Amino acid sequence: MVKINEYLESGALESYVLGAASKAEIEELLSLKSKHPQVEEALAILEADLERIAEHMAIAPPPNTWLKIEASMNELVTSPKMEYLIGEEPVERSRPNPGSRKTEQFIEVEGESGHMRIHKIWRWVFGAVFILGKIFLAFAIYYYLENKHTQEEIQQLKIELSNQRKK
Amino acid sequence: MVKLEVIMLESTAQVTIDHQTQSIRCLYDKHAGMLLGYIFEVVKDRKLAEEYLVKIFSALSLLREKQGEVDINTWCQLLKYTKTKLLLLHVQNRYEETHAHPGMTVVGPANIYLDRLNEMQRRVFCEVYHHGQTISALSVALNTTEDLTRKTLKEAFLIMRSGG
Numbered sequence: 001m002v003k004i005n006e007y008l009e010s011g012a013l014e015s016y017v018l019g020a021a022s023k024a025e026i027e028e029l030l031s032l033k034s035k036h037p038q039v040e041e042a043l044a045i046l047e048a049d050l051e052r053i054a055e056h057m058a059i060a061p062p063p064n065t066w067l068k069i070e071a072s073m074n075e076l077v078t079s080p081k082m083e084y085l086i087g088e089e090p091v092e093r094s095r096p097n098p099g100s101r102k103t104e105q106f107i108e109v110e111g112e113s114g115h116m117r118i119h120k121i122w123r124w125v126f127g128a129v130f131i132l133g134k135i136f137l138a139f140a141i142y143y144y145l146e147n148k149h150t151q152e153e154i155q156q157l158k159i160e161l162s163n164q165r166k167k
Numbered sequence: 168m169v170k171l172e173v174i175m176l177e178s179t180a181q182v183t184i185d186h187q188t189q190s191i192r193c194l195y196d197k198h199a200g201m202l203l204g205y206i207f208e209v210v211k212d213r214k215l216a217e218e219y220l221v222k223i224f225s226a227l228s229l230l231r232e233k234q235g236e237v238d239i240n241t242w243c244q245l246l247k248y249t250k251t252k253l254l255l256l257h258v259q260n261r262y263e264e265t266h267a268h269p270g271m272t273v274v275g276p277a278n279i280y281l282d283r284l285n286e287m288q289r290r291v292f293c294e295v296y297h298h299g300q301t302i303s304a305l306s307v308a309l310n311t312t313e314d315l316t317r318k319t320l321k322e323a324f325l326i327m328r329s330g331g
Contacts, residue, residue: 011317014324015302019247020295022303049328051201051242053280058200059207061220066195072225073188 004036013039017046191227198245199224205246209253209297223252250299280327288323291316 015021016029033039199220206223207216227248281289291309294300300308306316 009321010314011319011321014320015295015317017243018295018320019250020300020302020305020320022301046324047241047243049324050246053327054198054201054205054242054246056280057204057208057278059204059213059216061199061203062217065199065217065221066192068221069191069195069224070188072221073191073228076225076228 004032004038007032008038008042013042013046017043017050187228191224194227194245195224198242201242202245202249205249205297206253219253219256222256223249226252254299283326284323288319288326291319292323295320 012021012025012029016026021029029039033043202223203216203220206219207213210216210219281293284292287309291305294305294308295302302313302316302320306313309316
């Protein structure tokens with residue numbers, strides 16, 4: 001009994017509550033806490049003290065602070081930044097988003113974009129093919145009209161020849 | 168059937184995230200002012216303190232949670248979490264802060280709790296409470312024994328409680 005009172009008076013609980021205790025001190029405190037209910041009571045009183053001190057020092061945050069936090073949380077859920085993850089275990093999670101929810105077990109290899117990148121040289125190739133296409137089209141129209149005209153002339157000559165024979 | 172399962176998974180994830188946001192909002196409503204006051208005491212700069220407050224509450228959303236609820240419930244847990252975060256955030260920004268705004272430290276409101284303590288008690292309490300010093304490191308800095316540092320911390324608590 002004397003020993004536990006000495007322990008309570010030593011300041012070990014205060015340093016634990018403020019997070020200043022070493023690993024060995026924390027272990028000792030936890031083992032004593034399970035055996036002596038006075039330790040738990042004293043810890044509850046100290047936590048209440050700390051809360052009261054903090055309440056006294058409180059400063060009301062600006063009204064838009066929660067909106068900033070919410071926006072920051074949404075941003076973090078989609079792409080966690082390193083500065084937030086320092087000292088944390090990495091947690092993989094993402095907001096459900098139709099289209100992007102392929103599977104959580106696999107790394108996405110195929111990009112979702114419908115565009116592709118090609119070498120610049122292909123621009124000249126496509127240009128040349130287009131111009132050649134136009135040239136062939138012009139030739140095709142020219143020869144078609146030429147052929148039609150020749151056919152009409154032949155027809156005309158045939159008629160003239162048959163008329164001369166009749167005479 | 169598969170589509171239904173996907174929809175259910177999505178809605179469960181959405182509910183979990185919404186639930187988590189709600190539990191962080193509860194924590195914010197209860198402790199944001201206290202936390203801002205605490206951070207301000209550490210950094211002595213109102214704007215920086217507000218910035219850190221946003222970062223710390225946002226970082227809570229990355230914590231592993233139980234059924235959508237953040238594991239931190241009490242002020243003491245939030246304070247411990249803040250101390251570890253603040254130590255890292257403030258170390259990163261300390262150089263920029265001192266060079267970008269030289270001398271731009273703001274004096275906070277008079278603290279009736281700290282005013283009751285003597286020089287040694289105030290130093291021990293502030294070093295541990297605000298700057299996260301361990302008892303052993305502080306004892307070395309103060310050139311005293313760990314037992315004596317703990318006793319001084321205990322006295323500080325007793326004095327602040329008696330005047331509360």
